[in-house]
Amino acid sequence: MTVIKAALLGFGTVGKGVYDAVQTHRQELKTLLGAEVEIAGVLIKDVKKERNIEKHVLVTDCFDDILQIPGLDVVFEAIVGEEPGFSYLQRAMEQGCDVVTANKVMFAKHGAQLLDIAREYGVKVGYEATVAGGVPIIRTIAQQLQVNKIGRIQAILNGTSNYILTEMRKRDSEFQEVLQQAQELGYAEADPANDVEGNDAFCKLMILSQLAFGSQPEWKNVQVEGISRITLEQVQAAKEKGLRYKHVAEAIKEGDEIRASVRPVLTSANHPLYSIEGVDNAIVIESSLAGTVTVQGPGAGSGPTASAMLEDMAHIFQGAPATHPEKNRKKAAAYA
């Protein structure tokens, strides 16, 4: 039996999720790929911390050790921030490894460049996990709507802010109160700004724009407004009229121009995102032939994100088709 040798960069929620999923889905991977997937190395920050990792796996805080794993096939990146994620993936690709990333901040900025590097070195980049966790939105756009022209994307791309808005309305609670509970439940980070102020949704929207339209709008021209200033009074007044606040990320292509925004929107029952509740994400795609198609599901979490990363890996090792050379997008190397 062939072995696919993989390394994990990061062993937080996502990294551990991939590690566990490889164990629980060993048989599925074997049948699908005709190969064992072996996690051969894990890059962590603190080598002294106790982790539930099998003894034969190399656990190191030095990326060079990872690159020196003999016959390394694929690198899963699940670390936070532009760097060192980008440099690590670049070096892995230069060495001939395929890469799979969940890093939206890095990919929003360096995605096009990573895809160029992948082309140059004849390797592949999977980035399904950068947007909306287990929801297969990247490949839905890249592979299922290739003939269709996409005109508009409207989406809820951050589960934390959607959870907060949902609970404010359902429980008649103030923003701060719900936020605190979300933090206790693990739905919100200690520093929630990235989620509730829209930066996280912004990064994901830029990745979707690049994919669907072949380019991103100038970042400075994108209106990004968070939900932290929405008051309980506003939520209640809306509720009485049957309306709901939703934190909507939107990108529209008109001619050669792309307009994009992330902002709270007051939705009525016939808005396609009105019924998306709690921590779910959803993406509404307006396309020329298929019409308005919506994909919805868990936007974060260990299992869903691991799902996206392993499905990416499956595509890479099955040799999936090139996607969408039209629209000038610099993404042909993905799954190419």
Add this chain to the structure above:
Amino acid sequence: MTVIKAALLGFGTVGKGVYDAVQTHRQELKTLLGAEVEIAGVLIKDVKKERNIEKHVLVTDCFDDILQIPGLDVVFEAIVGEEPGFSYLQRAMEQGCDVVTANKVMFAKHGAQLLDIAREYGVKVGYEATVAGGVPIIRTIAQQLQVNKIGRIQAILNGTSNYILTEMRKRDSEFQEVLQQAQELGYAEADPANDVEGNDAFCKLMILSQLAFGSQPEWKNVQVEGISRITLEQVQAAKEKGLRYKHVAEAIKEGDEIRASVRPVLTSANHPLYSIEGVDNAIVIESSLAGTVTVQGPGAGSGPTASAMLEDMAHIFQGAPATHPEKNRKKAAAYA
């Protein structure tokens, strides 16, 4: 420029939709496939009927004429019923043509066999259009949830019955009254039994079961109950409690057993199909890693069905990866 030569079997709503979409998306197809798509022949029943088809296209009521088109690459089948659809596709495949079908009645019964024939003759079968029109549910299951184990599918697979249930509730109207209006609007057929009694949804559910679980339950063991006996009084009583009737097709895999049903279900606001309204279709997939993923969109109509068929064609001529050899399913030839 290479030419992909195609033939249409049938020129009703779907066949005409494909014909038109090939014209309106000529540039997209060219960029994507590096080839012109040429509709070289159209099989119709009544040659005397006026149709808006270009003069150079062979229009015939004889299938042998279609098979004799020199260099025919792909056959789009959009005719109704098991036969002659199945025999026509079989003959086309034996001659080396790839095929794309929208025929759910035929595919529910003969799908596995068609895929076997495709394997034997080294050709491909696309059947995205058999379930839920423009909603890319076939490839979402076949390609985006390959590593995931699927445990349950719940779906609204018939837009006509969902439209009727929605309008009965919204307008406080009787079944017969809404049905009549739906017929006037073209949402329901003159003989609506196939839609409102659940047979159409049943066929689609069987196709999804085969795909997700590798087999179908015994047809006689599947409970199929329509919506025609739901009274306005029942709908109104439910409405007062905030509940909605939905016509739910469900398949569950437990061990080696598959349980399936199509029946009216009283849903509350936290049911994943509660908010699916009007002619939309939606499919809720419960999977081992990604969690509960929902795909929603227009389940029928000229554009959406043409979308599914052209996206299938794009996959075939790009050489997409084999899907899901696990689970014993006889579908590996699709997109293989």
